[in-house]
Amino acid sequence: MRAARRGCVVLGAFSFGCGGPGRATPEAAGCPSRDAVWASSDYSSSAVGAFALSGAVSTGAATVDLGADPVLAVSRGRAFYVARDLGTIFELDAPCGRPTSRWTLPRDARGGSPNPYDVAVASDGSVWVPLYDAAAVAVLTPQGQVATRIDLSTFDPDGNPDASAISIVDTPAGEKAFVALERLDEPNGFSADRDSWMLRIDVPTRAVETHVVLAGRNPFQMIAGGGGVLWLADPGNFDAADEAFGGVERFDTATSTSTLVVTEAALGGSVDEVGVSGGCAVAIVADATANVNATSLVTFDAATGAPIAPASASPLSTPGFDLEGLAWFGGEVAVGDRRRAASGFPVHAFDVDSGCRATARPDAVFLPLPPVDLRAIPR
Amino acid sequence: MRTRARSTLRVVFALPTAMAFAASEARGQTEEVRVRAEAPGDFASRADERTSVREVTDAGSLVEPLPGVHVRRFGGDDSFTTLSIRGSSSNEVSVILAGVPLTGGADPTLDLATLPLWPGAVARVHRSFAPAALGPGSLGGTLVLEPPKPTSPPTTDVWAAAGSFGELRTRVGDVRDVGGGSRLVSAVSASRSDDDFTYLDPIASASGRDVYARRQNAGHAAANALVAWALPVTWSSTAPRGALAVTALAQARTQELPGTIIGPTPFASLRSDRALASADLSGPAAGGAWSFRGWGRREGLHLRDAVASDALGPSRADDAIVAAGGSAGWRGRPGGDTLVEARLDGSGERFEPGPRQGAPPPPGATRASAGGALDVEWRAAPEVALAGSARLDAWRDDAADGTRDSELRPTGHAGFEAPVGPVVAAAHGGATARPPSFVERYGDRGAFIGDPALRPESAWTVDAGVRASRRLGVDARVAFEAVGFATWAQDLIAFVPVGAYGRAKATNIGRARLLGAELDARAGAGPIEVRASYAWLTTADEAACAGTAGECERPPLPARPENDLVVDAVGRSGPVQLRVGLDVLSGMAADLTGNVTVPPRGLVSVGVRVEPCRGVRLAVDVRNLFDVRTGTYDGALGPIREPIGDSYLYPLPGRTLLVSARFTSGGGEP
DSSP: OHHHHHHHHHHHHHHOOOOSTTOOOOOOSOOTTOOEEEEEEOSSOEEEEEEOTTSOEEEOOOOGGGOSSEEEEEETTEEEEEETTTTEEEEEETTTTEEEEEEEOOOOTTSSOOOBOOOEEOTTSOEEEEETTTTEEEEEOTTSOEEEEEEOGGGSTTSOOOEEEEEEEEETTEEEEEEEEOOOBGGGTTBOOSOOEEEEEETTTTEEEEEEEOSSSSOOEEEEOGGGEEEEEEOOOTTOSOOTTOEEEEEETTTTEEEEEEEHHHHTSEEEEEEEETTEEEEEEEOSOTTTOOEEEEEEETTTOOEEEOGGGOSEEOSSSOEEEEEEETTEEEEEEOSOBTTBEEEEEEEEOTTSOEEEOOOOEEESSOEEEEEEOOO | OOOGGGSSSOOSSOOGGGSOBOTTGGGTOOGGGOOOBOOTTSEEEEEETTTOSSOOOSHHHHHTTSTTEEEEESSSTTSSEEEEETTOOGGGEEEEETTEEOOOSSOOSOOGGGSOOOTTOEEEEEESOOOGGGOOOOSSEEEEEEOOOTTSOSEEEEEEEEETTTEEEEEEEEEEEEETTEEEEEEEEEEEEOOOOEEEOTTTOBTTBOOEEEOOSOOEEEEEEEEEEEEEEOSOSSSOOEEEEEEEEEEEEEEEEEEOSSSEEEEEEEEEEEEEEEEEEEEEETTEEEEEEEEEEEEEEEEEOOTTOTTOSOSEEEEEEEEEEEEEEEEEEEETTEEEEEEEEEEEEEEEEEEEESSOOOOOEEEEEEEEEEEEEEEEETTEEEEEEEEEEEEEEEETTSOEEEEEEEEEEEEEEEEETTEEEEEEEEEEEEOOOHHHHHOOSSSEEOOTTOOOEEEEEEEEEEEEEEEETTTEEEEEEEEEEEEEEEEEEEEEEETTTTEEEEEEEEEEEEEEEEEEEEEEETTEEEEEEEEEEEEEETTOOBSSSSSOBOOOOTTOOSEEEEEEEEEEETTEEEEEEEEEEEOEESSTTSOSEEOOEEEEEEEEEEEEETTEEEEEEEESTTOOOEEEEOOTTSOEEEEOSSSTTSOOOOOEEEEEEEEEEETOOO
């Protein structure tokens, strides 16, 4: 049994096989029906692949160079797997979630990983990477060589503003890179004691233009919405769920203004991830119980911030910090669950109606390791 | 007194596991009350610093060739080194030094590199089961490290060596009569190294372009001293004499902590000191001997690191561990064929966290324990022995925050040994247990969360094997021991990430199944001798599933090699001895799901020893002769090379050279 599974995985690594849930059937060519790329990890090894909501899963082997602490990024139609602990970035063949090339970032001053957290692609093909531990943004050539290193150390009193996310947007003032700075208090246990900032960098000149104080703190995740809007999940401190600076934030790149659309108190937990489609937003929130942080899927009106299904009325709640990975697919939303089911680690799918009410569908997608990130494949 | 001479299977040269167990020696008794016996209660193996065919650098290298033992190094010699027996984790091995337990609630995982070595040091590894009189065992087994004994022949032994990467070592031991039948052992040892070897940097390297980096902040310096004094004690003019033996040991060590190759810690170091003392008093009693033992131990741990270290721990921590205990027992033969040892023991241990910077101090904690031990061996026939060991241990843990827990836990095992045709067969079965450590029970108020209600880890183990020794013709001989075992462990304590910050919480979720086989063999013909030990191990994490198949697949436990082989071939010609060794390791998972397999490695070593005159030995040892420094892993884009090591994050050095000289006077042989 073990050998059979290994065979499947090895096949999957190179031909990207392993088809449906619980199936180990090599797939001859391509992954035409995939909806999302996924990254999963038990923090000792990691895997990456793609899935269709119908249940087909492309699975690559968990290999040593995928590291133990991954995230995904999608930008300008390209998908990336970021091995944060190793300081490496894989570009993915998005339909299959298959690594096609690997770039290595220079070590930090101590010789360790600079801890890349996100990837954004500019119109000139340059690849921008915020380096969480190196207080910088690395601008890579299309071939993956570091062309420019933008120093961020002056944007935090402790010398590292904790750059956590990046998005490159065509604004009325030109192409700009927006870099979310958590600005956590590292000596004080990485607490959200200070304002978080959004840094605006002019892409053509690589010059930092300004910083904007965000309405929320500790921007854990940032996604691009339509019309030049960025949505930020601001958990603040996870051991409190009633902080005034915790919630979901809407950042307008055209005006560089920001608004906390909904507070964590209204949603019933610190916001870990957010996804927006049209007027409906879904989020994963975590309660304030220390070292438990039970997660729930919540929905709210993206325009008004009015909660529709807060944590107390969640269509999916877990006993611990189990929900990770959130992606929209038109009228459907998928959320990863790190609790193992009989056939693997499930990705739950929900139909979301026009009233932003989510209804669970039977589980069809199962991953080989606990999910950490899901991203819809750009079409 | 039973000896192998009474056996029809005459031992030409003894396997470590077949050597007579001089139990009374370990308790400092004199010959008058010494009771020798075979040890049918468990499979044990023995390594002697004097008789090793390889130059012994540290305690890890002494026990590494033993069957069923896997020494996991996190760098070169004297780096952080842990011990696994029969696939156990490192905190499931009890370690006893000079009769003093070193592992406890505060420090369940002993760094083997901190164990001192002196000329004549002997290590005995009890696999799974150990005599109850030794104290509470653990799931994997017990390592007993004995310094030179006062009962050894009077001798002075000096060993000194210099090697690669700034390695300098010396060991001096002296055993002498001091009059009145008293013996005095004094020993010192010291070592230092830089361990600044180069390794393949997998991150900086690219296809067709290897980049080697130098390991930084990996050195150490250590000094150890020991004094042991034994004197006969006359309790009455008509009774056999007893003995008083006192041992004192002091150690100081500075260990640089290099971190991983992707998270180096160039400024981290651990300064440690250890002082221990023990006293044994024995005397004759009806049909045997009584003995009392008292011991004390103090360890200081002083961690230093840069404030902005990748380690994310405290930048300064000063902790202390203080422990003391004692035991009283009787050993003898109530009947002619029955050997009994009964002991009562107790101990107290205190963990005292000191000042800390950069992290909250963990809670202080104490453990009080008491136990009763009974070892019984019955010789049903001259070559047939039945043995049983039982312990009843009670312990109570108290944390400084008022949390407390207590537990009463019986353990024991039984076995037999009997001739079956041309071999001697032995088998054992029983239960073992390990109480939770302080960090598992109370956490560290930082990354680790404790659970005061944790249950002890426990396991059932059975093992069976055969051994034989034969002389073949005039000048050839062969001896072997082959053993199979199975262990079912439950309530294993694992740290599980919880909450948004991913702190690790100790939980009793683990269950595991381990099956294995061990072979220890020696053969000799004329001037040629071959020694080999091999261990095969297969494990299953019964608490986890791997893959997405409908049927749950149990992944292997990480960091346990499926195959572990150590072979040495030695040829002697006059004063010259040539050795060629091979260390092979394969089938080890690097991750929890068993998807990442550490590449197999085979490292060749050679050594030459010359004895130009009686009492003098010069030696040159080359390890990793072919400078193997990389292994090939499966990568996301195809095969990739990483540094060799049980984990590529902690690389091992390439080829190393050690030049040594040994001078032995008196009754010892170099």
